[in-house]
Every structure is written in C-alpha cells, then in structure tokens.
Amino acid sequence: MKPIQPTELVFDPALPLEQACTIPNRWYTDAEILAAEKAMVFGRHWVVVGRFDQVSRPGEYLTCHVGDEPIIVLRGEDGELRGFFNVCRHRAARVMTHECGVATKLRCPYHGWTYDLYGQLRGVPEFEGVENFQREENGLWPVHVATWGPLVFVHLGEPAMSLEEFLHPLGKALEPFAIDQLRFYGRQVYDLACNWKVYCDNYLDGGYHVNSIHPALAGVLDYKNYRTELFNYFSVQSSPMKAPDAADDPSAAMVRTGPAAAYVYLYPNFMINCYSGVMDTNTVLPLGPERCRVIFDFYFAPTNDPTAEHRYAQSMMVADKIQAEDVAICEDVQRGLHSRAFTSGRFSVRREAGVYHFHRLLAADLKGGSGMFSGD
Ligand code: FES
Numbered sequence: 001m002k003p004i005q006p007t008e009l010v011f012d013p014a015l016p017l018e019q020a021c022t023i024p025n026r027w028y029t030d031a032e033i034l035a036a037e038k039a040m041v042f043g044r045h046w047v048v049v050g051r052f053d054q055v056s057r058p059g060e061y062l063t064c065h066v067g068d069e070p071i072i073v074l075r076g077e078d079g080e081l082r083g084f085f086n087v088c089r090h091r092a093a094r095v096m097t098h099e100c101g102v103a104t105k106l107r108c109p110y111h112g113w114t115y116d117l118y119g120q121l122r123g124v125p126e127f128e129g130v131e132n133f134q135r136e137e138n139g140l141w142p143v144h145v146a147t148w149g150p151l152v153f154v155h156l157g158e159p160a161m162s163l164e165e166f167l168h169p170l171g172k173a174l175e176p177f178a179i180d181q182l183r184f185y186g187r188q189v190y191d192l193a194c195n196w197k198v199y200c201d202n203y204l205d206g207g208y209h210v211n212s213i214h215p216a217l218a219g220v221l222d223y224k225n226y227r228t229e230l231f232n233y234f235s236v237q238s239s240p241m242k243a244p245d246a247a248d249d250p251s252a253a254m255v256r257t258g259p260a261a262a263y264v265y266l267y268p269n270f271m272i273n274c275y276s277g278v279m280d281t282n283t284v285l286p287l288g289p290e291r292c293r294v295i296f297d298f299y300f301a302p303t304n305d306p307t308a309e310h311r312y313a314q315s316m317m318v319a320d321k322i323q324a325e326d327v328a329i330c331e332d333v334q335r336g337l338h339s340r341a342f343t344s345g346r347f348s349v350r351r352e353a354g355v356y357h358f359h360r361l362l363a364a365d366l367k368g369g370s371g372m373f374s375g376d
C-alpha cells in the first residue's frame with residue numbers, strides 16, 4: 001500500500017510561514033551538510049566561545065573549537081583581549097591544551113616552541129642552521145574576538161558586521177534581567193545523540209512542547225501569552241510567569257520566579273534563558289552529524305543570604321530535569337529523521353516562527369555552497 005502524500009514538501013525559504021516546511025531530514029544526518037555548516041555557518045558568524053570572567057585578568061586564557069578550528073582567546077599583559085588559532089606553526093599541534101588557565105607564555109607540548117601573549121613566536125629549540133626561516137613570520141594566526149556582557153565571541157573570518165551590529169537590539173530585550181549583575185556559578189555538560197539542529201529546533205518551537213514534555217515548567221508559564229519575536233540574527237521567546245496550580249509539581253516554581261521568563265536564541269548555536277535573578281546559557285556544539293554537546297553555564301544574582309547555595313543547587317537540579325526531558329525527545333526525533341515516512345514537516349503559525357527563522361538563516365548561509373543545499 002502506498003502512503004498518502006497529499007503534497008510534496010520542498011524547503012523554500014521564500015515561502016511565508018503559513019506555506020513553509022522545515023529543512024529536509026537529510027540535513028540532520030549527512031556528514032557533508034555538517035562539514036558545510038562548519039565552514040559556512042560557524043566559520044562565518046560571531047559565535048560564543050566562553051565567558052568574560054574566564055579571561056578578565058592578564059594572562060588568563062580559554063581554549064575552544066569553532067567548527068573544527070582550535071582557538072585560544074587570552075588577555076595580554078597590556079589588558080587587551082586577543083584570539084589566535086591554537087595551532088602550532090611547527091607541526092600543527094594544539095599549543096595550549098587545557099580548557100582554561102593562566103599563562104605568561106604559550107608553550108607547545110610537542111617540541112617546545114613558545115609564543116608570547118601577543119602570539120609572537122619566541123622560543124624555537126634546536127633550529128640553528130634552518131634557512132629562510134623568520135621567527136616574526138611564524139607567530140600564531142590571529143582571529144577576531146569581541147565581548148558582550150558576560151560573553152566572549154570569536155569570528156573566524158572577516159566579520160561583515162561588528163558584534164554590536166550582529167547582536168542589535170539584544171541589550172534592550174534583556175534589559176529587565178540586568179544580566180551584567182549576575183555571577184557565574186557552575187557548568188553542566190550534556191552529550192546528546194542528535195544533530196545540533198534538532199536541539200535548536202526543540203528550543204525554538206515557541207513553547208509548543210512545554211505542556212507535554214515539561215509538566216513542572218508548564219506550571220509556572222502563562223502559556224496563552226507565550227510570544228516569539230524575531231530579529232535579524234536572534235529571536236526572543238518570552239512568557240509571563242504564573243503561580244502554579246495546587247496539582248502542579250512545585251519544584252520549578254521555587255527557583256523560576258519573577259514577572260516573566262525570556263528565552264533568547266542567538267544564531268547559530270547559543271541560548272540565553274532568563275528568570276528573575278537567574279540565567280543559564282546553552283552552547284550547542286556539533287560533535288558529528290548525529291551527536292552534539294550542550295554546555296549549560298549557570299549565573300545567579302550575588303547575595304549574602306546563607307541559603308543561597310541551596311537555592312542555586314536546586315535551580316540547577318530543575319534545569320537538569322528539564323534538560324533530561326529535552327534530551328529524551330531530541331534523541332527520539334533523531335531516530336525518526338531516518339524513517340522513510342518523514343522527509344520534512346510543517347510549522348504551527350501560532351508557535352513555530354522561531355524554527356522557520358532559524359532554517360531560513362541556515363539555508364541562506366549554505367546557499368553559497370552548491371546545488372546540494374536545495375530542498376531535496
Ligand atoms: S608542533 Fe609545536 S613545537 Fe612542534
């Protein structure tokens with residue numbers, strides 16, 4: 001028996017939301033697509049690589065990968081923040097291998113070449129007699145860095161716009177949450193068996209899955225008034241908060257308070273979740289076509305209250321439970337994307353404008369590649 005196919009769904013970013021469908025399932029499983037995303041999405045936008053507090057003092061550094069590129073960001077003795085490809089000019093080993101730390105010089109662990117905090121090559125052991133070799137031409141390759149509030153960004157290419165322009169008007173959207181006054185408290189890392197975009201799609205569905213997947217969270221959100229607003233490179237989902245009903249799980253209500261919640265998605269892979277005095281950020285890193293890592297950083301308003309530690313731990317536990325619910329559904333979706341019964345889906349006009357916004361940005365970036373990124 002042939003399955004009923006009323007219309008053939010082809011991704012067309014020119015269609016209005018009412019007529020649009022999602023990017024095709026192949027984009028969630030194909031290694032070639034992921035390679036293109038690393039080059040044309042992660043390689044061509046400002047992306048978050050860490051926190052300001054990790055590199056606030058001279059000598060502090062953090063390492064990361066953007067796409068597949070090893071990167072180091074460090075604060076020089078002159079107080080300037082600089083970024084470099086963390087790739088030794090001798091044999092391409094990573095020069096610094098710790099996630100973060102403090103250093104007065106950068107020493108490659110392979111053969112001991114050293115670079116200063118300006119990226120200049122300084123020490124080159126046993127290189128006497130090498131001809132046509134200039135130390136000053138063998139420094140680390142620089143990369144653009146910029147900061148915004150508590151976040152450090154890197155741009156691998158030549159930025160078409162400044163970070164400020166890229167983020168405009170995010171500051172205004174987050175003003176009520178005074179995020180500059182929050183302090184980093186802790187990190188949780190999750191590895192998922194799904195494509196990185198499955199996690200983003202799930203985040204961006206305008207609260208569509210909250211009632212069914214997150215019963216405790218649903219108790220504190222005023223779902224009828226949950227809204228999504230779209231901007232150039234980010235979207236903001238916001239919802240007024242409400243008191244939970246007696247039958248609701250009370251755990252979320254104790255640590256998710258205030259007049260409203262805001263969920264910011266910053267293209268391509270970063271999220272900021274704000275409640276009163278509480279923020280967590282999520283960085284989604286592709287690990288393979290069907291694997292990703294999500295890093296949660298938790299921030300809280302500083303206080304002298306002796307019970308604060310307990311509340312922070314409780315807040316992180318609530319986030320952990322919500323994340324477990326999201327992980328389960330995302331991994332289920334990833335399996336479904338292999339089915340012959342699914343190639344693409346439609347959008348809820350009321351809820352899912354954020355998902356389509358993401359798919360359009362992605363398609364626009366990949367379009368520069370080749371015909372392989374048409375809707376098939
Ligand atoms: S690869 Fe760095 S010193 Fe050889």
Ligand SMILES: [Fe+2]
Pocket residue numbers: 202203209213214326
């Ligand atoms: Fe969720």
